[in-house]
Amino acid sequence: MDIVVCVKQVPDTTDIKVDPETGTLKRETAGTTMNPFDMYAVEEGLRLKEKLGGKVTVVTMGPPMAKEMLKIAIAMGVDEAVLLSDRALAGSDTWATSYAVAQMCKKLGYNMILFGKQAIDGDTAQVGPSVAEYLDIPCVTWVKKVREVSETEITVERMMEDGVDVVKATLPVALTVVKEINEPRLESLKGKMRAKKYEVPTWSLADVNGDPAMVGLKNSPTRVAKSWSPERKFGKAEMIDGADAAEKADKVFNRVKDLGFIK
Amino acid sequence: MAEFNKADFKGVWIVAEHRHGVLHNVSYELLGKGREIADQLKVELAAVLMGDGITPLASQLVAAGADKVYVVDNPMLKYFDDEAYAGVLAQLAEQFKPEIIWTGATAVGRAFFPRVSIKLNAGLTADCTAFELDFEKRDIMQIRPAFGGNLMAKIVTPERRPQMSTARYKVFKALAMDANRKGEIVKPEIKFDSIKVRAKMTDFIQELETTINIAEADVIVSGGRGVGSGDNFKIIRDLAQAINGAVGASRAAVDSGWVPYSHQVGQTGKTVSPKLYIACGISGAIQHMAGMQGSDVILAINKDAEAPIFSIAKLGIVGDLFEIVPALTERIKKG
Numbered sequence: 001m002d003i004v005v006c007v008k009q010v011p012d013t014t015d016i017k018v019d020p021e022t023g024t025l026k027r028e029t030a031g032t033t034m035n036p037f038d039m040y041a042v043e044e045g046l047r048l049k050e051k052l053g054g055k056v057t058v059v060t061m062g063p064p065m066a067k068e069m070l071k072i073a074i075a076m077g078v079d080e081a082v083l084l085s086d087r088a089l090a091g092s093d094t095w096a097t098s099y100a101v102a103q104m105c106k107k108l109g110y111n112m113i114l115f116g117k118q119a120i121d122g123d124t125a126q127v128g129p130s131v132a133e134y135l136d137i138p139c140v141t142w143v144k145k146v147r148e149v150s151e152t153e154i155t156v157e158r159m160m161e162d163g164v165d166v167v168k169a170t171l172p173v174a175l176t177v178v179k180e181i182n183e184p185r186l187e188s189l190k191g192k193m194r195a196k197k198y199e200v201p202t203w204s205l206a207d208v209n210g211d212p213a214m215v216g217l218k219n220s221p222t223r224v225a226k227s228w229s230p231e232r233k234f235g236k237a238e239m240i241d242g243a244d245a246a247e248k249a250d251k252v253f254n255r256v257k258d259l260g261f262i263k
Numbered sequence: 264m265a266e267f268n269k270a271d272f273k274g275v276w277i278v279a280e281h282r283h284g285v286l287h288n289v290s291y292e293l294l295g296k297g298r299e300i301a302d303q304l305k306v307e308l309a310a311v312l313m314g315d316g317i318t319p320l321a322s323q324l325v326a327a328g329a330d331k332v333y334v335v336d337n338p339m340l341k342y343f344d345d346e347a348y349a350g351v352l353a354q355l356a357e358q359f360k361p362e363i364i365w366t367g368a369t370a371v372g373r374a375f376f377p378r379v380s381i382k383l384n385a386g387l388t389a390d391c392t393a394f395e396l397d398f399e400k401r402d403i404m405q406i407r408p409a410f411g412g413n414l415m416a417k418i419v420t421p422e423r424r425p426q427m428s429t430a431r432y433k434v435f436k437a438l439a440m441d442a443n444r445k446g447e448i449v450k451p452e453i454k455f456d457s458i459k460v461r462a463k464m465t466d467f468i469q470e471l472e473t474t475i476n477i478a479e480a481d482v483i484v485s486g487g488r489g490v491g492s493g494d495n496f497k498i499i500r501d502l503a504q505a506i507n508g509a510v511g512a513s514r515a516a517v518d519s520g521w522v523p524y525s526h527q528v529g530q531t532g533k534t535v536s537p538k539l540y541i542a543c544g545i546s547g548a549i550q551h552m553a554g555m556q557g558s559d560v561i562l563a564i565n566k567d568a569e570a571p572i573f574s575i576a577k578l579g580i581v582g583d584l585f586e587i588v589p590a591l592t593e594r595i596k597k598g
Contacts, residue, residue: 011410036531095380095387120530123409124389126377129345133381138462139345141374144524155465159525160370161478162282163470165343169462179531180524221386221423225404227416237563237579248580249590252562255578259560261482261506261539 001054001151004110005045005078006101006131007038009062009069010121034069037116040177042073043184045114048149054111055079059104061089061097064202071195075187081198082108086205091217094122098130100215103208105135111151113174117142125176132174139174140167144181269401271360272424275301278311278352278366279324282343283467286320288479289367291437293430294328296394297365298438300403303396307331309361313351315341318448325446328438332448333359339455342464343371349378350458355451356383361425363403365391368429380427386420387427392434392557402426411530411553432479433536470525477526482508482539485528485555486516489544489565489584493521498588499543505595511535511555513545529554543584547572564588 012033034042045056058073060066061084070081084104092100105113113132118125125141132139144164145157151171158165159178187195205212213219240255242248275297280287294310301308309331310324321332335351348371356364356379364379366372368390380387393406397419405418405428420426477483484506486499496516503510512522514529528535530550540558545551547563547570555561556575563576564584573579580587 093386094377094389095384098377098381121410122389123411125373126380126387126389129374129377130381133349133378138460139374139378140462141345142370157468158370158464160282161476164468165464166466166468167462167464173462178524221380221384222388222405222418222420225417225419227409227414230408230412230415237561237573237576239573239579239581241581245582245586245590246594248582248587249594252578252580252591253594256539256560256562259539261560 001049001052001112002108002110003045003048003054003056003112003114004105004108005038005041005056005058005073005114006127007042007058007060007069007073007116008035008119009033009060009066010035010119032065032069034072035116035119035121037118037120037177037179039116039184040179040181041114041116042076042078043182044146044177046077046185047182048112048146052149052151057082057108059084059101059108061085061100061104067200067202070200071198072187074198075191075195076185077188077191081200083200083202084205084208085202088205088212089215091220092215093220093222094124094126094130095222096215096220098127099134100205100208100210101127102131102134103210104203105131107203107208111172112154113137113172115174115176117176117178128174128176135172135174137172137174138169139176140169141176143175143177146181267424269424272362274307274309274359274361274363275304276309276311276356276361276364276425277329278313278364278372279320280367280369280371281314281317281320282371284317286323287367287369287432288437289369289430289432290324291327292432292435293365293367294324295437296430296435297363298328300363300394300396303398304362304401306362309333311335311352311355313340313348315339321448323440325444325448326440326442328444329446331446334448334450335453336450337453337455339458339460344460344463345375345378346462347458347460348375349382351453352379353382354453356425358451362401364425364427365430368431372429376427376429383425383427384423385425385427386423387429388418388420389429391428391430394428394430411550412534412556413549413553431534431536477509477511477528477535478533480509480535480537482506482541483511483528483535483537483555483558484508484541484543485511485513485545486522486543487513487545487551488515488519489546490516490521495585496521498585498592502541502588502592502595505592508537508539508541511540513548513551542572542576543588545572546570547575
């Protein structure tokens with residue numbers, strides 16, 4: 001079973017700053033880490049390998065510094081990691097990124113491709129299903145549990161707003177996973193030692209037979225016209241005081257009633 | 264990529280969503296916004312309705328503002344299977360060439376729209392909260408939060424058509440239903456032979472714990488670390504029941520196993536925007552606030568007067584939630 005896990009490097013905090021002059025993100029002020037949702041995909045990849053045998057390869061597309069983030073997965077126990085890094089890819093939107101990641105997957109070969117449900121920076125959740133479409137394979141999103149899996153078929157639970165869909169898919173397949181699926185393991189000592197020495201191979205767009213006309217800012221269908229920090233809606237809360245809980249409850253009840261929530 | 268002319272693409276489409284035979288409110292909301300944009304552009308507003316045995320729902324989409332409804336009623340569309348829905352929508356868009364296609368940023372919409380955007384070589388913008396029209400260029404500005412709501416971005420699709428987006432619910436206003444509106448119901452031909460479905464839904468399990476879906480609730484009562492245990496969550500549930508709201512939770516409460524993950528509000532849970540959000544024993548981690556700061560009114564109950572939650576709350580009570588929450592429940596029951 002060849003399992004590819006696609007991960008993304010993201011700022012390690014949501015408290016990001018926007019340059020007021022340009023309206024762009026001050027990424028340099030934040031540290032980086034692996035997208036938290038992708039940790040669940042890495043863990044699920046490792047569990048599937050334990051069950052079925054085979055190999056887990058973690059891939060990302062990004063700047064050279066993303067190698068350090070890939071080493072987190074090596075330390076968790078994956079077999080290999082690969083970085084796709086090329087100036088031509090800069091500014092790619094999800095349409096272009098998905099193409100490049102799909103090319104990577106083609107070069108590696110796969111039976112299963114795993115993704116976190118979305119990245120915490122872009123919050124789009126688009127790359128997983130888009131890669132599946134480029135590769136012409138099925139995709140199940142929001143997977144919270146793998147019920148059964150064989151060399152040819154997988155049955156999973158898909159988390160919807162109102163419950164769970166049970167979905168059966170043929171392999172090869174792409175899955176995007178939610179955090180309920182597992183509890184990611186910690187980096188092992190042995191893994192950390194290996195990660196320290198591990199040389200992450202770096203591929204260029206040409207290495208994955210990528211068409212330069214499909215990637216980069218210029219070829220991306222969508223453009224960011226402007227970005228800005230949203231204004232917080234409220235200032236300081238109106239504090240409700242009272243002699244005891246009953247009085248506070250009474251006052252807040254009246255305020256909430258005035259606002260029309262209690263009929 | 265085939266050469267194309269922007270002017271060949273006309274019309275605004277809303278892809279209607281239904282689960283278990285009922286149309287989702289977001290479809291009505293998007294028809295409301297779609298009507299406004301279609302009128303400005305002087306083009307048709309159409310709804311796309313895909314499913315099995317769903318034809319009777321089409322008239323409701325007309326009443327909600329659609330000039331035309333493309334109905335694809337086929338047993339192959341009985342359940343939501345990404346490839347089937349994506350295949351049908353892509354065929355329709357290739358045939359009729361709309362300039363805009365929107366659907367709700369729901370579990371369904373966000374799963375299959377990406378596949379359609381790849382099939383059509385079209386741009387896709389996720390989870391939009393506003394749309395503005397650049398009339399001269401006929402470009403729609405797609406406004407969306409990123410970084411868990413800490414950044415807003417205006418996205419444009421200048422050189423591709425259709426312009427595709429998923430849009431958040433409870434943001435746009437539905438029109439008043441008008442049963443006298445006239446609209447055309449069309450049943451286009453679809454080549455089902457060319458659509459592969461390799462992931463099939465075989466069963467649905469209704470979640471028992473969730474009586475009201477937090478993403479759609481008007482009122483949410485949420486508990487955090489301060490609630491202290493799963494048993495203590497009863498006071499949160501009681502208040503939610505009294506005020507006819509849904510139960511939410513912070514990540515701390517979910518990670519402690521007190522409440523299932525489907526109730527989690529915040530960056531790694533659900534983004535909610537109810538009319539009233541009552542935060543009980545939630546200090547206000549930035550990741551939590553990212554998921555609920557769009558609420559109309561936030562009421563925070565916390566024993567720590569310095570808790571960050573009070574900085575975004577409209578109403579605040581400093582005190583012991585084990586006294587205040589039951590007192591509020593009682594007060595509401597008294598009416």
